[in-house]
Amino acid sequence: MLLSYLKIAWKVLMRRKFFTFINLFGVSFTLMILLVVMAMFDQLTGNHAPEKRNDRMLFISRITEKMRGEDGWMMNPVSSYFTDTYVRPMHTPALVGLTSIVSNATAFTSNKLLPLDVRYTDGNFWQIMEFDFRSGRGLTGAEVKQAAPVCVLNEATALTYFGTTTDVVGREIEIDLKRYRVAGVVANVAAAHLFSYADVWLPCTLSKDYGGAGRLEGSFIPILLAPSAGQVQAVRDEYQQVMARVPISDPKHITNLYSNADPIMASISRELMPMKHGLDGDGLAQFYLICTALALLFMLLPALNLVNLNVTRILERSAEIGVRKAFGATGTHLVSQFLVENVVLAVVGGLLGLGLAAGALALVNESHVLAYANFALSGSVFGWALVLALAFGLMSGVYPAWKMSRLNPVAALRGSGEQK
Amino acid sequence: MENLLANSSEPRTQPVALHGAVLRLTDIEKVYQTKTIETVALNRVNLTINRGEFVSIMGPSGCGKSTLLSLMGLLDEPTSGVIEVDGRAVTSFSDRELAGLRNLKIGFVFQSYHLINDLSVVDNVEVPLLYRPGMGSKERRKRAVDALDKVGLSARTGHFPSQLSGGQRQRVAIARALAGGPEIILADEPTGNLDSVMGEEIMGLLLDLNRQEGVTVVMVTHDEHQALKTERVIRFFDGSQVG
Ligand SMILES: Nc1ncnc2c1ncn2[C@@H]1O[C@H](COP(=O)(O)OP(=O)(O)O)[C@@H](O)[C@H]1O
Ligand SMILES: [Mg+2]
Numbered sequence: 001m002l003l004s005y006l007k008i009a010w011k012v013l014m015r016r017k018f019f020t021f022i023n024l025f026g027v028s029f030t031l032m033i034l035l036v037v038m039a040m041f042d043q044l045t046g047n048h049a050p051e052k053r054n055d056r057m058l059f060i061s062r063i064t065e066k067m068r069g070e071d072g073w074m075m076n077p078v079s080s081y082f083t084d085t086y087v088r089p090m091h092t093p094a095l096v097g098l099t100s101i102v103s104n105a106t107a108f109t110s111n112k113l114l115p116l117d118v119r120y121t122d123g124n125f126w127q128i129m130e131f132d133f134r135s136g137r138g139l140t141g142a143e144v145k146q147a148a149p150v151c152v153l154n155e156a157t158a159l160t161y162f163g164t165t166t167d168v169v170g171r172e173i174e175i176d177l178k179r180y181r182v183a184g185v186v187a188n189v190a191a192a193h194l195f196s197y198a199d200v201w202l203p204c205t206l207s208k209d210y211g212g213a214g215r216l217e218g219s220f221i222p223i224l225l226a227p228s229a230g231q232v233q234a235v236r237d238e239y240q241q242v243m244a245r246v247p248i249s250d251p252k253h254i255t256n257l258y259s260n261a262d263p264i265m266a267s268i269s270r271e272l273m274p275m276k277h278g279l280d281g282d283g284l285a286q287f288y289l290i291c292t293a294l295a296l297l298f299m300l301l302p303a304l305n306l307v308n309l310n311v312t313r314i315l316e317r318s319a320e321i322g323v324r325k326a327f328g329a330t331g332t333h334l335v336s337q338f339l340v341e342n343v344v345l346a347v348v349g350g351l352l353g354l355g356l357a358a359g360a361l362a363l364v365n366e367s368h369v370l371a372y373a374n375f376a377l378s379g380s381v382f383g384w385a386l387v388l389a390l391a392f393g394l395m396s397g398v399y400p401a402w403k404m405s406r407l408n409p410v411a412a413l414r415g416s417g418e419q420k
Numbered sequence: 421m422e423n424l425l426a427n428s429s430e431p432r433t434q435p436v437a438l439h440g441a442v443l444r445l446t447d448i449e450k451v452y453q454t455k456t457i458e459t460v461a462l463n464r465v466n467l468t469i470n471r472g473e474f475v476s477i478m479g480p481s482g483c484g485k486s487t488l489l490s491l492m493g494l495l496d497e498p499t500s501g502v503i504e505v506d507g508r509a510v511t512s513f514s515d516r517e518l519a520g521l522r523n524l525k526i527g528f529v530f531q532s533y534h535l536i537n538d539l540s541v542v543d544n545v546e547v548p549l550l551y552r553p554g555m556g557s558k559e560r561r562k563r564a565v566d567a568l569d570k571v572g573l574s575a576r577t578g579h580f581p582s583q584l585s586g587g588q589r590q591r592v593a594i595a596r597a598l599a600g601g602p603e604i605i606l607a608d609e610p611t612g613n614l615d616s617v618m619g620e621e622i623m624g625l626l627l628d629l630n631r632q633e634g635v636t637v638v639m640v641t642h643d644e645h646q647a648l649k650t651e652r653v654i655r656f657f658d659g660s661q662v663g
Contacts, residue, residue: 004550004557008539015538320536326495327548327600328523330516409495413534 002340009341013348019313020345026302027349027392028356034295035357035385036364039375043192045264046378050129050189050196056094057128058224058235058261059195060087063216066256077101078259079218080210086242092235093224097124098204099195100219105176109161116157116175117371119198120207120220128225129196134158136169136184139203143183147205151180156372157199158185175200188372195221195264197371214249216257224261236261299392306396310342314404321404322412331405338404342397343390350389354382441507442525442604442636443469443492448501450487450659461487462498463659469604474630474637476647479656485640486608488656492638493526493606494518506603523551527597527635529607533589535581541592542568542577548600567595571625587618594625604636605629611643623649 013020047054063082065074078087080098088096100120107114123145126138134155143150151173158165161173165185172179180202189197204210209219224239226232239261248254262270266282273283314321324334354377361375377385450462461484469475469492477485490496491503494510502509505521513521527548535544545564549555568574571591581589590610597605607626611619623646630637639650647653655663 004560008543011540011543012538319534320538323528323534323536324547324551325519326493326522326526326528327596328519328551330519330551332516333551410490413495413530 005337005340006344008337009344012341013345016313019309023306023309023345024349024352026305027346027389028352030299030302031350031353031385031388031392032356032360034298034388035353035377035381036360036375038381038384039357039361039377040192042378042381043190043375044194044268046380048193049187050131051193051264052130053128053225054264055229056226056232057195058093058226058232058239058263059267060222060224060239060259060261061267063257063259065216065254066258068253068255074217074254076217077219077221079212079215080204080207080220081212081214082216082218082246083220083222086246087222087224087239090224090235090238090242092226092231092238094227095124095128095225097126097128097223097225098122099125099221099223100204100207100209101221102198103219105200107157107161107173107175114157114160116199117197118175118200118202119196120202120204120210122204125223128223131184131189131196132187134165134185134187136182138184139201144203144205147203149178149180149206150183150203151175152184152186152201153182154186154188154199154372156188158182173200188374190373190375191371192373192375195223216246216249222261232263299388299395303392303395306342306392307399310396310400311403314338314400314407317404318407318412321407322409322414325407325409325412334405335401338401339394339397342401343393346389346393346396347386349392350385353389354385357385440471441468441504442471443467443638444502444504444507445488445492446502446504448488448491448498448503450484450491450496451499460659462491465501465659465661467654467661469636469638471603471636472630472634473652474627474650475639475652475654476650477638477640477654477656478642478644478647479662483656484659485656489606489608489638489640492604493528494522519551523548523600525603527600527602527605529590529593529597529605529610531609531612533581533586533593533613535589535592535596537581539580540577541573541579541581541584544581544592545596545599547596552600563601564595564599567599568592570598570629571595585618586614587621590614590618590622591625594622594629598629598633598635602635604638607637607639609640609642611641611646619643619646 045054051057060078062075063078067074083098090096098121102117102119105116105118107116121139123139123141123143131138138152139150153168153173155165158168162168162171168182168185171182173182191197204220212218224235226235243257243259246257248257260270260282262282266284269284269287270282273287321334358377361377365373365375445465445467448462448465452459452461465488477488479485491498502511505525510518510521542561542564545567546560549560549563565574565577568577571594573588573591573595576584576588581592584592610626611622614622626637626639627649629635641647654661
């Protein structure tokens with residue numbers, strides 16, 4: 001039965017090229033935009049190199065100090081002192097790594113200035129992250145401890161500076177008038193990887209912000225690796241206990257300290273959601289809710305348009321409905337037939353949308369708007385595309401199909417859309 | 421497959437007489453209620469259609485012929501009265517059961533053909549078989565082609581309705597009514613949109629189906645000449661049977 005519905009659906013759609021085209025355009029364009037957003041989202045939060053263990057990673061992206069008196073707040077990344085004193089001794093994480101926020105530096109090639117984004121890291125960072133090494137290796141704990149002048153470069157920097165990406169390991173690069181030996185070269189990391197992206201990675205011990213005894217604020221972001229995805233909450237909880245013990249250095253001016261170890265999504269939603277500086281929770285649930293609502297709203301308009309087109313189409317086809325009923329079709333038959341028609345249309349539209357999205361992402365990647373962007377349609381985005389297309393097909397098909405199945409056959413045969 | 425059109429002029433063999441009522445209408449009344457007026461389309465109609473009969477129904481426009489046919493075809497419910505199919509009253513049947521009965525027992529032919537323009541000729545003829553539980557696509561295709569063969573259109577299976585003449589379309593419609601192997605064909609002015617030559621052709625086809633296949637036919641017509649060829653003529657006037 002399904003097969004014959006599919007066959008009929010296909011025939012009808014092929015015969016009604018204009019309707020099909022309009023319908024497909026609406027579906028595929030909407031899906032394209034949703035898919036592009038989702039691909040970007042996926043890049044940000046999925047398990048992609050170097051954050052292949054994103055589901056186990058937690059980030060302490062800032063510490064918030066509430067000032068006495070009026071509504072004053074100070075938000076800063078933490079210091080390496082804070083990390084060493086309070087974060088590294090934690091029991092629940094399997095590993096604690098450290099990265100700085102990205103800062104700017106300059107290298108000189110023989111004929112031009114090369115602006116670089118620099119990130120200072122510890123040795124554990126290279127164990128938590130899984131970079132794609134083109135050659136060499138990451139920084140080791142020993143190198144970091146000795147404050148050795150070594151670095152890791154991304155491919156683009158190696159290529160611009162040395163003119164090649166092979167045999168770069170062991171050579172020296174001069175950045176901000178200091179010389180570093182290249183320990184490894186990694187594939188370019190897109191700027192969407194908020195906590196790992198850079199052009200050059202250096203030992204954190206070389207950062208001017210390193211240390212800062214007694215100070216909580218600095219320019220560093222501890223990264224905690226939970227032993228398993230299931231342990232993430234335990235790590236978050238332990239960090240809360242740790243925070244409760246952190247003494248306020250300046251009680252005259254500061255009344256409270258807040259900080260959270262957040263998985264990637266929560267750290268983003270805490271930034272984005274108007275949640276009273278993120279103190280009322282990470283806002284993740286609300287964030288997802290809003291995203292879903294926006295997506296649905298975004299789909300609603302084309303879906304309503306399709307409903308409208310479909311209702312018109314039904315009235316056009318009322319004689320067909322009358323005939324089918326006269327020859328024994330039940331309401332269920334007609335609803336199924338019509339839904340299959342609609343879903344086929346939506347899925348074809350979905351596949352087109354997928355193609356369009358791939359094209360749009362390729363354009364974004366080419367345009368260099370975002371450094372080293374390599375947005376791609378993953379399997380999960382593809383799956384989502386199909387789910388969305390199906391949702392579309394159902395959303396825009398159920399009501400018209402139901403309405404259609406209620407047509408009185410005698411009235412339908414006379415061509416009026418009178419209801420039973 | 422024998423072609424009914426081709427031998428319609430040959431001497432006819434009488435069908436095997438199968439007696440008993442296929443359809444019985446008792447005290448049927450149909451009132452259309454609209455906001456402003458109430459139309460009594462059928463008034464106390466009592467009628468029996470026997471198996472194997474060819475009955476024609478005549479009467480002026482608006483006298484309730486189409487209404488009668490749609491009640492016989494279980495497409496609509498009477499305001500009061502009882503309809504029996506094969507001796508069983510359908511009054512309490514659900515929509516689903518009625519659909520099943522229509523599918524198995526009844527074939528419709530309409531004045532304006534009502535073919536589905538998006539479907540090819542053979543797909544149109546397959547429509548009743550689509551709603552036959554458990555029938556595979558091969559079997560459907562075979563029966564549809566057989567039915568088209570009977571109306572002399574087996575060479576046009578892949579055409580679309582828009583590529584056919586009126587007479588050919590009506591033959592496709594008859595093939596569709598036949599495809600499910602119904603007991604009764606209900607034809608509402610099947611020649612009303614056709615010129616007299618094509619009309620004759622369609623009439624001949626229905627007569628042959630009745631005589632050779634034993635299909636019961638109830639036909640609404642305005643053509644006395646056609647009506648005289650049938651076994652029984654029922655005349656209506658203003659919602660009531662007058663002869
Ligand atoms: N759906 C309807 N609503 C209101 N009146 C109707 C409806 N269908 C038919 N009628 C009326 O019922 C009467 C019989 O109609 P119909 O059965 O179509 O007649 P015929 O087929 O003999 O021309 C007419 O007066 C017609 O206007
Ligand atoms: Mg009529």
